[in-house]
Every structure is written in structure tokens, then in C-alpha cells.
Amino acid sequence: MSIPASMQAIIIKQPGQNSYLECAQIAVPKMNANQLLIKVAAAGVNRADLVQRQGLYPPPAGESDILGLEVAGTVVATPAELQHWIGKQVFGLVPGGGYAEYAVLHHQHAIIVPEGYSMIEAAATAEVFLTAYQLLRWHGQLSVQQKVLIHAGASGVGTAAIQLAKFFDAIVAVTASTDEKLALCRRLGADILVNYKQDKFEDVLAKCWPDGADLILDSVAGDYIHRNIAILGLDAKIVIYAMMGGRHLPELDLVPLFKQRGQLIFSTLRNRSDAYKANLTKDFIKNCGIALTEKKIQPIIYKTFNWQQAADAHQLMASNQTQGKLVLEF
Template identity: 45%
Template sequence: MQFVDFEQGKGPEGLIVGQTARPTLKPGYVRVRVAAFGVNRADTLQRQGHYPPPPGESDILGLEVAGEVIEVAETVSDWQPGDRVFGLVAGGGYAEEVVVLAAHIMRCPASLSFEQCAGLAEVYLTAFQCLDVIGGVEQGQRALIHAGASGVGLAALQLCRYFGVEAATTASTQEKLTYCEEMGASVCINYKEKDFQDVLKAVWPDGVEFVLDMVGGDYLNKNLSVLKRDGIVVYLAMLAGRYADKLDMAKMLAKRARIQATTLRNRSDDYKSALIQRFSERCLSAFETGELVVNMDTVFAVQDISEAHRRLENNDSVGKFVGRW
């Protein structure tokens, strides 16, 4: 089968289409013919040599796919060949075929294309995990979502609106902020022009119950400044580098704040299965009604996937990049 190969540590130009053996179907798994796959920042980090796959998982890039079931293991009863599905893989998504745990896929909403479904799972499940499972946000609360025009940011803003949570966000341009507002943000802050903590203290003096941050760096104490007592700051990434500013312990103690980091790729299979089931029950039908949408930026032919990586590394995106076979 064809797959997208890469030379570790090389730039986007090192991505090439090659040939490899089909993955082996194991008990509890299904084989999916991949129609489209999501392109995520984790893929660029793995290509650079900074984010290896969990032990025993495929070295092929790609964490989410959409396509058609073509084979099921004897132990699988929930799926059959011909089903349109999408879901998470721990690796192997940039390939014509992938084997995936039966509990890690969902049925494609009838109104969505394979390309849209390929851009759904990673960002929405990541945002849902942070807001619902970790943060426990509730209707009537407030949240600050940094990097609002990113894939996860846009998913988080929509989920906030869907859950009845008022959201503020940060982004680098007015174009991005306008899009964030369309997706549910009620307070939009250009971080290149204004300090978000100053804006939020003026607009919401009482603060927010939840902060989702992919930036880190000097945002740490500012996040604590706008946090309500007993609130939580969840970290997903470190776009400003691996070291944050000096933690103000007095501020953290006064707020009784929680600071938690999370990832999704290296979670256990059982954790992912439970997360997918909860997301399916709470949110999947909303894609049929249009209450939730997949924020697409560009769909790339597989031969052009290097351009997707290049643009991701330049932060040149509003929504998801997807590759298509």
C-alpha cells in the first residue's frame, strides 16, 4: 500500500509517498481504507524527531482518519465492511489502509464528507477531553481559550457555545478573531495589540472558571490572574517554548488553582474508548443539526502534504488541514 514516508529531522520537503506492507489485522480491530486523514501539529513534531509514537504503535505519521471499513476481526460485531467511519489512531494515519480498535471509531454523520470527518476527531476529542472530562465546565460558566483560531481552539469555542459556557479567546489577527466570534467567542483579543489579562479584568472582573492554553511561556501567571478561585488551567502544548515564567505560588494558592497538562495520543486504549463513547453520546448528533461544524482550512492531495506541514509550522491556518488520497 502507499503511505507518506518521511526522513526524521528533515523539513517538510522530506515527506514523500512510498510503499509499505499492509498492517496486520488483530483481534478487536477493523481495517479501514483511508479516504482522508487529518494533519496535526503532532505530526510535524514527530517528523522533527520530538514526538515519537507510543511503544508498539506504527511509525507512520497520522493520528486521525476517515474512510470505509473493509475488514473486521472475528471478535468485532459492531462494525461491518462498507461502514463509513472516522476516528483516532495512535499512528499510521498517513496511509491507504489502517487498522484501528473498533472502540476508537465512530460512524460518519451522513451530512459530512470523509474530508470533514478526517478533521473532526483529534481536535474535538482533545477539546472535549479538556472541557468536559478534565475541566468539568458547566452551563453558565466562563472560559478563556487561547489560540482560538487553531483547530483545537475553534472546536473548544464551539463546544463552549454548545454547553452554554461563555468564552473569550486570543488570536493574532482581526480575520482570525472574526472567525472565532462566528464560532462562539464573546470576547475576542488580539494578543499582539493588547494584554489579554488587562482586557479580561475589565470585561469580566470576577474572572473565568477555565483556561485552555497551548502557548505557555509568560502566559502562566497571567492565566492565574484571570482565573476564579478553584478554577483550572489546562495545558495542551508549549508554542512559546518548554519553559514557562516563574510560577507565582502566592497567586496560585490564593486562587486554590489547579494547573494540569494533558495529552491524548499516549492515553490508554480504555481511556480513549470511554472518551469517544462519551463524546458520541453528548455531541455527535450536533454535527447533523449543524450546531457543531468542522472548521476546514485546506484539503491537500497526498502529494502536496509537505505544504500542509510547512503552513502548520508557520502558524498559517484557520481550522484543519486534511490530506486526501
């Protein structure tokens, strides 16, 4: 296949509160010795993309400043020693560059698209399932019959985390803002449902789990940290992976954390090393690959957009009305 010198991509104009997206012609990215060149068929949309537009989440040094943290597509070029990848349909994490006709993907981060999966489904898988797996297993060491609270249960990561937690035979509570979102969480296997606009989750769970939660996945932060600590079980963990509720909180009393021997863990994935992401991908496929192929776990797709409608996708995501993933199709 002949590779063009340039491609179309979505770029950010005026990063900050007044940012907007624009289609532009830019150079096709160059591979390094470990990368595959992908003809992108679909790209996942993530809340991190919105934060990057605001100028608050820059890509790692040396990586593309084009939006997009996950892609699915066909391998069209490789270094000489990786030519066995040519023609394969793959998906995986990229540190940036997904909103474009071509993207580069580290070969150890590439996952073969399972039989029966569309490119849209594949593009919606890597970020949420690898993030959820990292939070639950690598940070949380989740085990059978442990109790896990997942905030924003109907989000992309939330829907993946519910499925993985149930796959690992945990007991799952979720929070969400509407009964419709909670109904989706129930269909995915959640055991306890809390509409946080109607009830305080800490009051509900204090009654349901008198011994406390073993693990809490929190994308909210802010004042949720105090409220999470109030329902921690002994030796329990809170993993913060986003700050939708704000980066600041009132004075934090550490005594309850000491009493429960609790752990407060902060997690990111984008700025991890290539080796870390390779090991995470390998471990996820080893333990969950068959379940993914058999669709015992699978991405929840809310809506698909033509890639030139990326701004509309961002507007919908910012509304907090989505359930599961948004995907751009090329």
C-alpha cells in the first residue's frame, strides 16, 4: 500500500476555555523502531480529550499533540523486523494522535481485533478496559467477593469496571446521576445502585456494607474523598483516576485513614512508560482476552460520529448524558 506524505487530522485551535476543533492537513506520523503505522478506521473519544483541549492535559514529551488515546485500524507499514504485522486489524492505546487518518501504535500495545468485533467496538475497548483493569487488579488487588464501589458507573471506564469486577466475582456498588444510567449498570451486573442526586452514597453503603468497602474507584475527587474515607473497610483502598469534582478539598482529617489502614492511590495511564503499558496489555489479554473475544465483557457504545464531527462528540460528552463510549468513525 502506498502511504501518502500527508493526512487529514483534527487539531485544537486556541487551547483553553475558548478552544475549538478544526480539520487540517498535516504530515503522516513517522514510525520508530517499535511502532506500527495504522490506517485508522475508528478512534475512541475520552474525557481526557476535553481536558487536553483546555490546555490542562498535554501529551507526554515527544508525543503527538493530536487528540485521541485509542485507535482501531489496519497495519499498513512497519519497520523491517515487524513486517508480520502488515495487513492485520488491530486496536490499542496511543499516547496521542488518534483523531487522524493515520496513527502510530507501539507493537507491544497492539491487540488483534477479535473475530466478530467491528472496528467501532474495537476502538471503544482499549482505554476503558485497560484503565479499569489497572485500577481493579494492579492497584486494587481485587479478589473474589470483595466489595468495590465504582463512581460514575455508567461512564466508559465505569461500564468496563463493572463488567471486570463481576468477572472477578466481586460485589459491586455504583453511583450515577439518573435511573436510566443505573438501569444500564444493573444490566452489567451491579449489585447496589445509588442515584447520587437522590441519596448520599455513604449513607446507603454504611447500611449495606457495615464492614465497609474494600476498594473504591473514584473519578470525581473533590469532596468525594472525605465521603469515601467514611465507608472504608479495614486495609481498603481508594483509587483516584480523575478529578471531575475538582482538584481541591477542605482540610483532610487523616485519622480515619490511619484507623482503617486505608490507602489513597492516585493513578494515570497516558504518561506511563511503553514497558508498563506493554505489560498491562499483556496481563489483561492473558486474564481477560477469552472473555473479551466471547463478549462476556465488551465495550458499551453510546453513539458513533463521523470523525469530522468530533466537536459534536465532545459537546455530548461534556453534557454528562452519555452511557458508555463515544467513537469517531473514519
